[in-house]
């Protein structure tokens with residue numbers, strides 16, 4: 595995680611902490627209107643601080659005893675306030691700020707160490723900006739069920755066995771991922787779980803602290819077109835070049851033009867040359883890739899990518915039949 599990511603996470607915590615304090619003040623004001631005597635009590639509590647301060651400056655022989663008495667008075671007033679809140683049907687801590695992280699009280703630190711919530715917030719933001727957001731939220735390794743892979747392949751092998759092997763391969767790939775890891779080509783018909791496997795890898799790699807971008811081939815081509823033809827000034831394909839892992843989903847569904855072919859080829863080629871990892875999923879067979887994508891893309895994909903075949907029947911259909 596970068597310095598910027600961490601700063602953004604801390605800035606967000608600062609906002610949350612201030613919001614929690616402000617909300618608490620609003621609740622306090624509301625309570626003062628509703629509960630008789632509370633406003634006066636709060637004034638008494640607030641007056642203790644300045645009294646202690648004055649005492650500290652004046653010093654004197656009886657400083658210890660006087661300071662102790664003031665602290666006792668403060669405690670008694672707080673107890674009285676709690677009783678008053680409870681008597682009126684409120685929790686005794688109703689006036690206190692509610693922090694999103696109870697451990698560090700939204701300061702981001704515990705005992706001078708960075709709290710886990712800072713790291714979690716960086717990871718959450720990374721999920722969001724990776725494209726692995728809401729829609730793919732449940733697509734983790736835990737939710738992959740190999741029992742849906744039934745029957746045999748054309749060559750007579752057990753589909754379940756083969757897919758268990760692919761699953762194991764993907765889990766290890768994700769677990770030991772470092773920038774520059776091999777690139778993967780996930781091949782197989784629609785509904786065989788390629789997107790699910792790829793996004794599960796993406797999630798694990800983000801958890802390890804690396805940058806991941808997940809995007810459909812169609813969107814990638816659209817972004818390049820928008821940038822090239824100035825249709826969208828926000829279009830920024832640079833993330834496709836810089837992330838540690840790029841997942842190009844559904845190659846073959848994008849509109850096939852000279853422009854899209856060279857955009858995809860240049861991107862894949864750039865990543866290979868710079869030692870960056872890419873995962874491509876496609877419904878096309880190797881033969882179809884060869885015909886649709888011309889020699890140079892085909893040779894890049896078949897030569898530099900590890901091919902993972904996804905077999906069996908369409909899982910979405912099997913699930914529908916089972917209902």
Ligand SMILES: [Zn+2]
Nearest residue numbers: 695698709711
């Ligand atoms: Zn925390």
